[in-house]
Amino acid sequence: MKTSLLVAIPRPLPTLFSYLPPPGMPEVVPGMRVQVPLGHGSSVGLVVATATDPEPGAYVLKPVRRVLDTEPLLDEKQLALLQWAAGYYQHPPGEVFFSALPTRLRSDRMLSEPAYWRALPHPQQHEQLARAPRQQALHTWMLEQGQALSADALRLQVGDGWRSYLQGLLDKALAVQTAAPLPDPEGPAAPEVQSSIVLSTEQQDCLAQCLAWCRQEQPRPILLQGVTGSGKTEIYLRLIRELLAAGRQVLVLVPEIGLTPQLVQRFHHFFPGIALSCLHSGLNDGERLQAWQDARAGRARILIGTRSAVFLPCPALGLIVVDEEHDLSFKQQEGFRYHGRDLAIMRAHQLGIPILLGTATPALETLHNADQGRYHHTRLQQRPGASRVPVREVQDIQGQPLKAGLSGPSLEAIRATLARREQAMVFINRRGFAPVLTCRSCGWQARCPNCSAYMTYHARAGRLLCHHCLSGRAADSCCPDCGHQQLGTHGQGTERIEMMLAQQFPKTRVLRIDRDTTSRRHALAEHLEVIHGTDSLILVGTQMLAKGHDFPRLTLVVVLDVDQALFSSEYHALERFGQLLTQVAGRAGRAERPGRVILQTSQPHHPMLLALLQQGYIRFAHQLLEARQRWHFPPFGFQALIRADARDADTALESLQQFYEQLAAAAIPGTRLLGPAPAPLEKRAGRFRAQLLIQCQTRTQRHQCLLLLAGGGKKRQNKKDLRWSIDVDPVELS
Numbered sequence: 110m111k112t113s114l115l116v117a118i119p120r121p122l123p124t125l126f127s128y129l130p131p132p133g134m135p136e137v138v139p140g141m142r143v144q145v146p147l148g149h150g151s152s153v154g155l156v157v158a159t160a161t162d163p164e165p166g167a168y169v170l171k172p173v174r175r176v177l178d179t180e181p182l183l184d185e186k187q188l189a190l191l192q193w194a195a196g197y198y199q200h201p202p203g204e205v206f207f208s209a210l211p212t213r214l215r216s217d218r219m220l221s222e223p224a225y226w227r228a229l230p231h232p233q234q235h236e237q238l239a240r241a242p243r244q245q246a247l248h249t250w251m252l253e254q255g256q257a258l259s260a261d262a263l264r265l266q267v268g269d270g271w272r273s274y275l276q277g278l279l280d281k282a283l284a285v286q287t288a289a290p291l292p293d294p295e296g297p298a299a300p301e302v303q304s305s306i307v308l309s310t311e312q313q314d315c316l317a318q319c320l321a322w323c324r325q326e327q328p329r330p331i332l333l334q335g336v337t338g339s340g341k342t343e344i345y346l347r348l349i350r351e352l353l354a355a356g357r358q359v360l361v362l363v364p365e366i367g368l369t370p371q372l373v374q375r376f377h378h379f380f381p382g383i384a385l386s387c388l389h390s391g392l393n394d395g396e397r398l399q400a401w402q403d404a405r406a407g408r409a410r411i412l413i414g415t416r417s418a419v420f421l422p423c424p425a426l427g428l429i430v431v432d433e434e435h436d437l438s439f440k441q442q443e444g445f446r447y448h449g450r451d452l453a454i455m456r457a458h459q460l461g462i463p464i465l466l467g468t469a470t471p472a473l474e475t476l477h478n479a480d481q482g483r484y485h486h487t488r489l490q491q492r493p494g495a496s497r498v499p500v501r502e503v504q505d506i507q508g509q510p511l512k513a514g515l516s517g518p519s520l521e522a523i524r525a526t527l528a529r530r531e532q533a534m535v536f537i538n539r540r541g542f543a544p545v546l547t548c549r550s551c552g553w554q555a556r557c558p559n560c561s562a563y564m565t566y567h568a569r570a571g572r573l574l575c576h577h578c579l580s581g582r583a584a585d586s587c588c589p590d591c592g593h594q595q596l597g598t599h600g601q602g603t604e605r606i607e608m609m610l611a612q613q614f615p616k617t618r619v620l621r622i623d624r625d626t627t628s629r630r631h632a633l634a635e636h637l638e639v640i641h642g643t644d645s646l647i648l649v650g651t652q653m654l655a656k657g658h659d660f661p662r663l664t665l666v667v668v669l670d671v672d673q674a675l676f677s678s679e680y681h682a683l684e685r686f687g688q689l690l691t692q693v694a695g696r697a698g699r700a701e702r703p704g705r706v707i708l709q710t711s712q713p714h715h716p717m718l719l720a721l722l723q724q725g726y727i728r729f730a731h732q733l734l735e736a737r738q739r740w741h742f743p744p745f746g747f748q749a750l751i752r753a754d755a756r757d758a759d760t761a762l763e764s765l766q767q768f769y770e771q772l773a774a775a776a777i778p779g780t781r782l783l784g785p786a787p788a789p790l791e792k793r794a795g796r797f798r799a800q801l802l803i804q805c806q807t808r809t810q811r812h813q814c815l816l817l818l819a820g821g822g823k824k825r826q827n828k829k830d831l832r833w834s835i836d837v838d839p840v841e842l843s
């Protein structure tokens with residue numbers, strides 16, 4: 110009997126690989142990285158299991174070349190979670206395992222402990238630093254802290270320039286690099302809390318309920334459903350405090366956009382002195398590695414991050430919170446298409462720890478789980494203090510003249526809001542609703558040459574941009590078809606609305622918040638600062654504005670593109686619309702000012718719109734669930750979307766057709782196949798796209814289908830230029 114190592118290799122290969130332990134080095138354990146021979150070269154790999162080979166010599170295994178770690182990077186529970194995920198999402202295991210490691214550890218780079226620094230007092234420090242006030246301030250602060258400080262702590266205090274000020278101190282021998290401080294062996298005391306907020310009775314009951322549920326053995330997930338502004342975050346904070354007091358770590362998952370400075374500041378403020386790591390898209394690889402190491406060493410007690418933070422190693426994990434659990438950004442939309450919330454639920458289950466799912470608008474699958482009793486369910490129905498739920502009104506725009514999409518009454522409402530020195534927001538779901546350059550004479554429209562899509566006209570830059578392949582060019586000055594000089598646009602975009610509003614309200618600041626204006630690091634934070642520091646203001650924005658932000662002076666919201674959601678062919682669209690509308694409406698009328706929401710639509714009597722407005726999101730969601738049950742759509746069925754694309758028009762469709770026939774022949778019961786058909790966006794970046802939707806009654810049936818697909822994978826890979834992917838539990842069918 111001989112032991113072999115099962116190794117995951119970060120390449121799109123369908124299996125794990127077996128190797129022999131390196132001769133004379135038996136202490137390789139799962140979770141360590143190794144360097145292994147592969148083909149004519151070598152590769153980094155992660156040992157995920159050891160296996161006993163019953164017939165040594167049946168085939169010749171090669172030995173591992175080098176062991177890269179002295180201790181495992183991932184523990185057994187994490188390895189088990191990732192192994193499960195690779196199977197569930199049918200994604201190459203090597204890519205799955207390596208996606209749980211920070212980029213810097215995906216190579217053969219050795220892991221070294223992160224740097225910490227301590228300030229040194231010096232009798233002449235004031236003279237030495239007289240001409241460097243920022244260094245002086247940093248030095249004083251570091252001395253006051255009296256302990257070794259991480260890069261994170263320094264950045265938080267000083268800002269992005271911290272490294273150069275610190276270098277100044279190091280050069281003058283006023284600071285030294287030291288070892289990391291050890292976690293307190295006594296365990297932390299219950300953290301001191303600074304909060305002036307007294308919980309309402311409803312909040313107290315909710316918290317007590319959550320605490321009791323958290324203490325159960327093998328606790329079930331908890332759905333905390335609270336209207337926007339009902340104080341869910343206050344519940345998270347107090348629940349987290351309990352876990353910290355018990356010496357545990359807490360993981361908080363937030364949507365991409367929800368990770369605002371506001372939320373992190375609230376955590377810092379509530380837990381002064383508690384080490385908190387924050388993982389967001391603005392971090393560089395070094396910073397990510399540091400946060401990962403702090404989590405793994407137990408130095409960081411609270412970890413806040415977007416979906417990939419679900420993979421952080423946390424040896425003392427005691428609670429996971431998923432804020433805005435319904436948010437789409439928890440689903441990775443390329444490569445390893447996992448759902449961060451779902452993996453978090455799995456992780457909590459595996460560890461036997463509680464998980465709290467917070468939202469005003471639960472995802473249909475979450476609501477269904479709560480209805481079925483698989484999740485606990487607690488509610489916050491009121492807004493504490495004086496704030497009220499805003500008044501919502503439907504405005505019929507059929508036949509009304511519009512200015513950049515806004516009706517006369519909407520503009521009037523904005524004017525009245527500004528006159529009260531309050532803020533107004535114009536909200537648009539920009540996806541698929543952008544200005545298109547059009548010829549007024551012959552009807553020509555600017556299309557992307559690579560995609561079956563129109564290009565978006567960006568007026569300020571005078572450019573056309575395709576939002577599908579990101580190719581751009583200067584806008585035409587006259588029609589390429591008929592030479593007509595009058596080109597115009599139809600459809601609304603945030604930029605066009607911004608320009609119109611600036612003309613209408615020349616004395617008022619108009620602030621546009623969308624992907625374009627917030628792509629720069631810190632841009633969103635700067636915008637939020639302006640919003641908080643200004644009285645009357647008009648905000649124009651997209652989804653980004655709907656989430657989590659607190660705008661005390663905002664009292665009017667105008668929603669422009671209601672019709673689009675009502676008539677989408679995508680069965681997810683109404684759910685998203687209900688969530689978005691409820692979230693957007695929740696932005697208006699916090700604090701003492703009553704809020705008002707205007708919905709512009711040409712379908713004021715649409716039954717689902719009325720259901721949402723008159724009966725609220727939960728009743729609306731239950732109606733959607735009934736419809737889904739009739740159609741056996743999720744959560745009453747289980748889907749996987751197979752996408753394929755190729756440069757040639759027929760290749761993708763043909764390959765999916767082959768798979769269709771294979772599946773049809775296998776006749777797996779409870780299975781329906783929809784397609785194959787061209788994707789809604791048939792051509793993108795020069796490639797033709799097709800898809801096949803598999804819908805099954807059970808997860809097991811779906812898994813059987815996917816295994817069949819994996820079995821035929823080799824044959825398809827041999828077709829040059831064909832790319833395909835599997836999306837399990839798809840959240841978008843495009």
Ligand code: ADP
Pocket residue numbers: 306307308309312335336337338339340341342343344493494659
């Ligand atoms: P949610 O997360 O549900 O949207 P938040 O926790 O952000 O709600 O609370 C909304 C606002 O109400 C915040 O400004 C918060 O400080 C405040 N708030 C929450 N609970 C209370 C309370 N019990 N008393 C006074 N203000 C509260």
Ligand code: ZN
Pocket residue numbers: 548549550551552553588589590591592593
């Ligand atoms: Zn023309």
Ligand code: ZN
Pocket residue numbers: 557558559560562575576577578579580793794
């Ligand atoms: Zn394009």
